Amino acid sequence: MKANIGTIDRSLRIAAGLVLIALSLSGVIGLWGWIGLVPLATGIFRFCPVYTLLGIRTCKRC
Structure with a gap:
């Protein structure tokens, strides 16, 4: 899981x-x-599976 x-x-x-x-x-x-557990967990772990599927990356140095 890359950030x-x-x-x-x-x-x-x-x-x-x-x-x-x-x-x-x-x-x-x-x-x-x-349902707030979902954004909380993705924020804590800095990884969003949906972003991976869509090819989105908001982390500039990752």
């Missing part, structure tokens, strides 16, 4: 994932908020 997510993309994914999980825990959006 394919850049710094800004990574920050946005982690922030979005945490917000969705927090909203789910507070009961605002229900169980659908747990």
Whole structure:
């Protein structure tokens, strides 16, 4: 798994994932908020399988 997510993309994914999980825990959006685990995990590991399939790379030095 070679990194394919850049710094800004990574920050946005982690922030979005945490917000969705927090909203789910507070009961605002229900169980659908747990979908936030996907952007959170891809941001933490700096790898997105969909980017690999589409040939996208936001990491400049990777």
